[in-house]
Amino acid sequence: MKDKTKIGVIGFGHRGLGLCKLLALMPDVEVVGVCDLCEDKAIAGAEAVKAAAGYAPIVTTDYRRLLEMKEIEAIVTPSAWRAHVQICLDSMEAGKYVATEVGGASTLDQCYDLVKTSKRTGMPCMMLENCCYGRTEMTVLNMVKQGLFGEPVYAAGGYCHDLRDEIGYGKENRHYRLRNFLNRNAELYPTHELGPIAKWLNINRGNRMLSLVSMASKAAGMEHYVKTQMPADHELQGKKFNQGDVVITLIKCARGETILLNHGTTLPRPYTRMNILQGTKGIYSEDKNQGIYIDGVSEHEKWQTLDDYYEKYEHPLWKYYREEGVKSGHGGMDYLVLRAFIESVQNKTDTPIDVYDTASWMAIGPLSEESISMGGHPVAIPDFTNGMWLEREPITRGKYCLDEICEEYIK
Amino acid sequence: MKDKTKIGVIGFGHRGLGLCKLLALMPDVEVVGVCDLCEDKAIAGAEAVKAAAGYAPIVTTDYRRLLEMKEIEAIVTPSAWRAHVQICLDSMEAGKYVATEVGGASTLDQCYDLVKTSKRTGMPCMMLENCCYGRTEMTVLNMVKQGLFGEPVYAAGGYCHDLRDEIGYGKENRHYRLRNFLNRNAELYPTHELGPIAKWLNINRGNRMLSLVSMASKAAGMEHYVKTQMPADHELQGKKFNQGDVVITLIKCARGETILLNHGTTLPRPYTRMNILQGTKGIYSEDKNQGIYIDGVSEHEKWQTLDDYYEKYEHPLWKYYREEGVKSGHGGMDYLVLRAFIESVQNKTDTPIDVYDTASWMAIGPLSEESISMGGHPVAIPDFTNGMWLEREPITRGKYCLDEICEEYIK
Numbered sequence: 001m002k003d004k005t006k007i008g009v010i011g012f013g014h015r016g017l018g019l020c021k022l023l024a025l026m027p028d029v030e031v032v033g034v035c036d037l038c039e040d041k042a043i044a045g046a047e048a049v050k051a052a053a054g055y056a057p058i059v060t061t062d063y064r065r066l067l068e069m070k071e072i073e074a075i076v077t078p079s080a081w082r083a084h085v086q087i088c089l090d091s092m093e094a095g096k097y098v099a100t101e102v103g104g105a106s107t108l109d110q111c112y113d114l115v116k117t118s119k120r121t122g123m124p125c126m127m128l129e130n131c132c133y134g135r136t137e138m139t140v141l142n143m144v145k146q147g148l149f150g151e152p153v154y155a156a157g158g159y160c161h162d163l164r165d166e167i168g169y170g171k172e173n174r175h176y177r178l179r180n181f182l183n184r185n186a187e188l189y190p191t192h193e194l195g196p197i198a199k200w201l202n203i204n205r206g207n208r209m210l211s212l213v214s215m216a217s218k219a220a221g222m223e224h225y226v227k228t229q230m231p232a233d234h235e236l237q238g239k240k241f242n243q244g245d246v247v248i249t250l251i252k253c254a255r256g257e258t259i260l261l262n263h264g265t266t267l268p269r270p271y272t273r274m275n276i277l278q279g280t281k282g283i284y285s286e287d288k289n290q291g292i293y294i295d296g297v298s299e300h301e302k303w304q305t306l307d308d309y310y311e312k313y314e315h316p317l318w319k320y321y322r323e324e325g326v327k328s329g330h331g332g333m334d335y336l337v338l339r340a341f342i343e344s345v346q347n348k349t350d351t352p353i354d355v356y357d358t359a360s361w362m363a364i365g366p367l368s369e370e371s372i373s374m375g376g377h378p379v380a381i382p383d384f385t386n387g388m389w390l391e392r393e394p395i396t397r398g399k400y401c402l403d404e405i406c407e408e409y410i411k
Numbered sequence: 412m413k414d415k416t417k418i419g420v421i422g423f424g425h426r427g428l429g430l431c432k433l434l435a436l437m438p439d440v441e442v443v444g445v446c447d448l449c450e451d452k453a454i455a456g457a458e459a460v461k462a463a464a465g466y467a468p469i470v471t472t473d474y475r476r477l478l479e480m481k482e483i484e485a486i487v488t489p490s491a492w493r494a495h496v497q498i499c500l501d502s503m504e505a506g507k508y509v510a511t512e513v514g515g516a517s518t519l520d521q522c523y524d525l526v527k528t529s530k531r532t533g534m535p536c537m538m539l540e541n542c543c544y545g546r547t548e549m550t551v552l553n554m555v556k557q558g559l560f561g562e563p564v565y566a567a568g569g570y571c572h573d574l575r576d577e578i579g580y581g582k583e584n585r586h587y588r589l590r591n592f593l594n595r596n597a598e599l600y601p602t603h604e605l606g607p608i609a610k611w612l613n614i615n616r617g618n619r620m621l622s623l624v625s626m627a628s629k630a631a632g633m634e635h636y637v638k639t640q641m642p643a644d645h646e647l648q649g650k651k652f653n654q655g656d657v658v659i660t661l662i663k664c665a666r667g668e669t670i671l672l673n674h675g676t677t678l679p680r681p682y683t684r685m686n687i688l689q690g691t692k693g694i695y696s697e698d699k700n701q702g703i704y705i706d707g708v709s710e711h712e713k714w715q716t717l718d719d720y721y722e723k724y725e726h727p728l729w730k731y732y733r734e735e736g737v738k739s740g741h742g743g744m745d746y747l748v749l750r751a752f753i754e755s756v757q758n759k760t761d762t763p764i765d766v767y768d769t770a771s772w773m774a775i776g777p778l779s780e781e782s783i784s785m786g787g788h789p790v791a792i793p794d795f796t797n798g799m800w801l802e803r804e805p806i807t808r809g810k811y812c813l814d815e816i817c818e819e820y821i822k
Binding site: 150151153154211213215216217218220221224225244245246248250252255256257258260264267268269270271272278279280281282283285287288289291293294295301302303375376377378 | 564627631636681690694699702786788
């Protein structure tokens with residue numbers, strides 16, 4: 001197994017099991033160790049590796065044991081939101097590449113720590129924002145880079161997902177959304193939409209996010225749900241929830257674009273990420289049946305759909321991927337984002353979602369919380385690049401590049 | 412013609428002609444006088460009345476002449492945005508009911524003037540917000556009042572309308588959007604979506620709008636349009652536009668709901684008012700093909716459409732209207748909003764969209780301008796009712812009532 005990339009996986013909730021299985025199935029990856037605070041979960045992770053790849057990784061409840069293992073080159077952590085940052089920091093200090101599942105930071109201080117530690121240790125830190133590698137999002141990225149929409153002006157997205165039942169029986173004890181819903185009021189989960197948008201708009205490479213305002217609706221969804229759909233003696237009966245059901249965040253960018261984020265996980269509705277991209281020449285809108293309208297091309301006032309554009313504009317990575325055979329996991333994007341990380345480790349390059357992306361996307365959580373708590377007051381978004389965004393040019397090479405379309409690297 | 416309601420119409424742009432024709436065709440209305448600053452337009456108005464109803468109204472370029480006519484009971488003014496308020500004030504001072512076409516105020520002071528003048532003179536002032544009487548909007552109103560969506564939490568809407576060609580040849584000289592686009596940066600046209608939403612949420616009757624924040628994208632659409640689609644020697648070449656292409660406004664209400672408004676008239680895209688209403692039991696979304704999702708009723712994660720609900724929830728006014736025969740004008744809603752005004756004049760009652768509604772909806776324009784100019788700073792929305800919103804109960808009678816469903820008055 002000498003040529004395999006040796007990794008450790010930390011955190012085995014439902015998500016961890018799925019990601020670890022995808023990793024274990026990769027012929028050039030060895031999952032050397034698995035860890036979870038709960039031993040039963042760590043063991044389940046080891047069993048998943050065994051079932052997928054035929055070998056048994058080391059099992060531990062203390063992730064520092066994995067960090068001490070010299071042969072481990074990289075850590076992947078699909079842990080709980082609140083554990084992400086410390087695991088990332090400790091992994092970088094141990095000289096390892098680290099990739100974290102999505103979720104916001106708790107404080108700005110954590111975001112600064114990520115950036116400073118990465119710079120000092122030279123170790124990359126990548127958020128595994130799978131939606132950056134979604135087929136739709138990458139096709140829109142390709143269209144943006146080819147100028148189909150003209151100059152980008154406005155982007156929107158959301159995480160509109162009815163997650164009320166995550167507090168249901170068998171889920172409430174270990175699930176961290178509940179304590180957020182009870183105690184916080186923020187854009188809790190910005191990156192599924194913000195990640196792709198940030199890449200469309202060259203954030204941290206020639207552009208940056210300057211400031212934001214957030215406003216939260218009342219919190220009525222969970223209390224209604226508990227009252228009408230949970231047993232009368234349930235411990236949540238009568239509990240006051242703090243998290244507004246719909247949180248809207250508006251971000252202003254240095255190049256003049258605005259970004260709208262919609263977080264809504266506590267009201268009944270079908271799922272959407274509601275992506276929108278508007279420019280001087282046209283618009284893409286997910287909620288209009290993946291609608292496309294291009295000035296002078298589309299029939300006046302009529303939506304076309306992305307289906308009309310895939311042949312010409314599908315991202316070359318996805319063309320290749322579909323020919324090769326799409327792997328499972330959220331429509332295939334989980335595999336791609338993991339490969340982007342693994343191949344960066346193998347090539348000893350920075351990751352296509354780098355520590356500045358990771359930190360600035362994670363910062364939206366605590367910043368929105370500040371703005372909401374001050375009645376929608378605008379708050380500044382730190383420039384984690386310390387001015388380097390002015391000179392940092394788009395990356396123009398790499399199979400998994402999200403800055404430019406690098407077709408020649410895709411085989 | 413003794414029993415006819417005698418009215419004057421002031422302002423004969425394209426919109427004025429259409430509305431005046433609808434009024435002239437009503438058998439119980441006499442358009443006694445028509446006025447426009449441009450005599451040719453006033454004459455065109457008179458000719459429209461003659462063609463529709465067979466009689467010739469008085470023609471003037473000075474609206475004060477109409478206000479001096481004792482037999483005129485009411486004024487309808489589809490004038491330019493900036494003229495609305497003064498005409499309303501003068502009409503009320505002259506002891507006449509007044510109805511104004513939509514559009515924002517320029518300053519808060521104008522909104523206060525409307526309220527104070529109406530109170531002092533006892534004359535109602537109604538904004539002719541036709542979308543309040545749209546079939547879709549009224550059906551959603553009926554659903555809200557019947558509790559289908561549970562407790563309302565969040566509403567959104569927009570005026571997303573590609574109006575770039577309004578500065579084209581033959582349109583630019585008299586059209587007032589251009590000077591706004593060049594000089595202002597605001598939610599210029601909030602009421603087509605805010606009007607219906609305000610009625611869904613009982614604004615000014617048990618609820619009120621407390622504060623807002625607005626953020627504007629860069630202004631790139633018009634400059635691109637002028638550069639690429641206007642002659643090289645056009646006077647607008649090289650002109651800097653101020654109005655952001657996409658202006659988002661977030662409003663917080665006293666009962667905890669939030670409202671999102673989207674103004675976008677300078678980028679290429681198909682039209683939408685993008686109405687959304689979310690409550691503890693479900694959601695309506697115009698952009699999801701007029702989608703409805705009701706908790707425990709709709710199939711999990713699947714949108715139904717409003718078509719599935721019309722039979723049970725269509726507003727009784729629209730059921731009656733469709734049986735009687737829908738009149739032209741934006742799908743029939745122009746006729747309904749005009750009838751709501753005319754029948755209020757005839758019955759000597761207040762109008763279903765009253766001066767508090769008119770003032771508070773118009774105030775969003777200058778307030779958004781303040782917020783944008785201060786980087787998205789929250790600004791307070793005045794309580795034009797001076798505290799009366801706490802006691803002002805929904806109106807529970809009247810054919811055109813927008814506060815409750817008053818089926819017994821609809822014949």
